[in-house]
Amino acid sequence: MFYFDNFYGKKVLKSSLLDGIDCFFTTREFVLTYSSREDLKTESEENREFLLNKLNTDNLITAKQVHSTDIEIVKNGINFYDNTDALISNIQNTVLLMNFADCIPIILYSKKDKTGAIVHAGWRGTAGEIARKTVIKMNEELNINPENIIAVIGPGIGKCCFETDYDVFEKLVKNKSDKKIYEQKENKFFTDLKLLNAKQLSECGIKNIDICSYCTCCMSDIFFSYRKENGYTARHSAVLKI
Numbered sequence: 001m002f003y004f005d006n007f008y009g010k011k012v013l014k015s016s017l018l019d020g021i022d023c024f025f026t027t028r029e030f031v032l033t034y035s036s037r038e039d040l041k042t043e044s045e046e047n048r049e050f051l052l053n054k055l056n057t058d059n060l061i062t063a064k065q066v067h068s069t070d071i072e073i074v075k076n077g078i079n080f081y082d083n084t085d086a087l088i089s090n091i092q093n094t095v096l097l098m099n100f101a102d103c104i105p106i107i108l109y110s111k112k113d114k115t116g117a118i119v120h121a122g123w124r125g126t127a128g129e130i131a132r133k134t135v136i137k138m139n140e141e142l143n144i145n146p147e148n149i150i151a152v153i154g155p156g157i158g159k160c161c162f163e164t165d166y167d168v169f170e171k172l173v174k175n176k177s178d179k180k181i182y183e184q185k186e187n188k189f190f191t192d193l194k195l196l197n198a199k200q201l202s203e204c205g206i207k208n209i210d211i212c213s214y215c216t217c218c219m220s221d222i223f224f225s226y227r228k229e230n231g232y233t234a235r236h237s238a239v240l241k242i
């Protein structure tokens with residue numbers, strides 16, 4: 001279940017599945033990444049400092065997200081990963097941060113292993129199965145049993161607003177008989193990216209999955225939306241402290 005909470009006075013969204021873990025999605029009120037909104041640069045920088053101060057660490061790990069399916073396991077001493085769309089860490093006292101404006105944020109965490117990941121899954125990442133690949137990498141390289149992983153699929157563009165032509169739809173939806181995944185209106189397609197990612201995760205053996213119903217495009221008063229704001233927007237963030 002998702003609920004709004006406040007992080008020392010700043011509005012954030014949390015999942016009850018990860019209560020007790022420093023883990024949340026930020027909102028417009030707590031911008032950490034300004035992107036094309038130069039006017040929010042100072043506010044973002046101040047908020048990052050505030051975040052690390054409150055989380056009691058200066059070990060912030062980020063990436064240049066490029067809609068790839070490249071996944072990195074964080075190494076000691078490296079805080080920035082180029083061209084990476086999922087970060088996995090088992091280094092304690094690190095804070096993973098990834099940024100979103102309609103794309104689907106996914107947080108994975110094993111309490112038993114004290115290991116987590118953040119995945120950036122836009123339509124390209126979803127089609128390339130980055131969520132599935134991240135779970136497989138956690139399993140193969142860090143020996144984490146998917147049954148111990150909690151998955152939280154955060155706020156992102158909903159089926160209501162993710163309208164595409166057939167070319168994108170075709171890459172995303174393999175099983176066209178599954179009518180829960182999409183709707184067709186004339187020659188336009190509306191695909192549920194969150195559900196597609198949830199399917200990948202459950203097929204990997206993850207049992208606890210929380211899916212946020214909020215559409216960032218419908219709720220652009222609270223979250224940033226690339227589509228609604230025609231690209232001129234900042235980012236909300238997924239934050240996970242290991």
Ligand SMILES: [Zn+2]
Nearest residue numbers: 160161215218
């Ligand atoms: Zn919507």
